[in-house]
Amino acid sequence: MRNRQILYVHRPEERLSVDDFELVEGAVGQPGPGQVLCRTILLSVDPANRAWMQGRTYRDQLAEGDVMAGFTLSEVVADNGTNIPVGSVVACAAGWQEYAVLHAREVSVVPVLGPLTHHVSALGITGLAAYFGLLRVGGVKGGETVLVSAAAGATGSVAGQIARLKGCRVVGIAGSDRKCRLLLDELGFDAAVDHRSAGFADDLRRACPDGVDVYFDNVGGATLDLALRLLKQHGRVVCCGAVSQYDTGDPASVEGVRGVPGLVVTKRLRLEGFIVSDFAGDWPVAVRDLAGWVASGDITVLEEVVEGLETAPQALVGLLAGDNIGKRMVRVGPDPV
Numbered sequence: 001m002r003n004r005q006i007l008y009v010h011r012p013e014e015r016l017s018v019d020d021f022e023l024v025e026g027a028v029g030q031p032g033p034g035q036v037l038c039r040t041i042l043l044s045v046d047p048a049n050r051a052w053m054q055g056r057t058y059r060d061q062l063a064e065g066d067v068m069a070g071f072t073l074s075e076v077v078a079d080n081g082t083n084i085p086v087g088s089v090v091a092c093a094a095g096w097q098e099y100a101v102l103h104a105r106e107v108s109v110v111p112v113l114g115p116l117t118h119h120v121s122a123l124g125i126t127g128l129a130a131y132f133g134l135l136r137v138g139g140v141k142g143g144e145t146v147l148v149s150a151a152a153g154a155t156g157s158v159a160g161q162i163a164r165l166k167g168c169r170v171v172g173i174a175g176s177d178r179k180c181r182l183l184l185d186e187l188g189f190d191a192a193v194d195h196r197s198a199g200f201a202d203d204l205r206r207a208c209p210d211g212v213d214v215y216f217d218n219v220g221g222a223t224l225d226l227a228l229r230l231l232k233q234h235g236r237v238v239c240c241g242a243v244s245q246y247d248t249g250d251p252a253s254v255e256g257v258r259g260v261p262g263l264v265v266t267k268r269l270r271l272e273g274f275i276v277s278d279f280a281g282d283w284p285v286a287v288r289d290l291a292g293w294v295a296s297g298d299i300t301v302l303e304e305v306v307e308g309l310e311t312a313p314q315a316l317v318g319l320l321a322g323d324n325i326g327k328r329m330v331r332v333g334p335d336p337v
């Protein structure tokens with residue numbers, strides 16, 4: 001049996017390119033004691049994949065020559081002395097390859113509640129980041145104004161819809177007129193602003209005439225700077241990610257916030273970062289809530305599934321340029337029968 005793998009072979013000096021990866025064929029490993037062999041079903045394409053190349057994140061920096069790292073939904077096809085049944089669907093970080101040998105503690109069995117793709121999107125890491133970021137870190141309350149960036153993306157689209165469900169006024173920032181229309185027409189946002197339009201700053205001010213209570217920040221950079229100025233006294237910033245600073249060889253060169261901490265002090269703002277794994281103990285409750293909202297139609301799931309492991313490099317390059325709507329993932333193999 002062969003194992004197609006995509007290696008990360010070249011650290012990009014500026015923007016990521018498909019030439020920074022190489023498709024190879026390796027052998028399929030055998031699980032040792034306490035290990036399982038996993039077959040990749042779906043591979044999550046995440047902006048963080050690019051940040052891991054820069055270092056300074058919650059995981060080790062990627063090294064050239066490594067199998068490209070990535071989160072997956074996989075099927076256990078063999079085990080060696082674990083209590084994980086063969087045939088289980090597991091969430092893990094198997095990387096960009098068809099098969100991976102992992103220790104039992106590196107996989108978590110997924111109680112399947114719907115289509116497997118939903119366990120990568122609304123019920124997966126991005127949906128959970130939206131849930132915990134908005135409800136636990138942001139502590140949103142009905143009647144508040146919530147501003148969300150990368151709002152047509154995987155995390156932002158769910159965060160905005162949860163805010164709407166909680167009775168908030170929701171303003172989205174997205175990178176095209178088409179995405180803004182989708183937020184208004186299909187996801188029930190109250191206003192949407194295109195960050196690539198020349199009049200972005202004025203448009204954003206007009207969309208938030210009474211200021212902002214909670215800013216769910218997926219992008220950092222110049223948009224965070226604008227948002228800080230729109231926040232009300234005691235406003236909160238949910239620091240979820242900083243995608244504007246990922247696809248560069250020099251994150252420090254990207255335009256960022258000015259006048260901090262002065263602005264933060266004067267307005268008594270609270271900026272709080274989080275990693276979704278901080279809330280791992282409460283994931284089952286969150287997944288049940290999210291699945292309920294999806295089933296009732298309160299949350300519309302936006303997903304894009306691209307076919308074949310070999311498409312992963314272009315899928316990531318395109319995501320960083322904003323050509324995705326909702327959660328992008330790669331189908332590497334079929335669902336278990």
Ligand SMILES: NC(=O)c1ccc[n+]([C@@H]2O[C@H](COP(=O)([O-])OP(=O)(O)OC[C@H]3O[C@@H](n4cnc5c(N)ncnc54)[C@H](OP(=O)(O)O)[C@@H]3O)[C@@H](O)[C@H]2O)c1
Pocket residue numbers: 045046047048125126129150151152153154155156173174175176179195218219223239240241242243244245274275276277319320321322323324325326327328
């Ligand atoms: N803290 C956590 O545990 C956690 C977990 C998951 C994700 N995250 C973070 O959440 C954020 C969103 O991730 P995601 O997986 O949901 O990706 P996503 O939003 O589906 O895709 C990324 C989006 O970012 C936007 N973007 C790209 N470059 C930008 C720029 N320079 N300025 C503004 N927007 C830009 C693009 O949309 P536009 O067309 O709208 O520009 C693109 O579609 C990322 O920062 C990620 O690191 C954090």
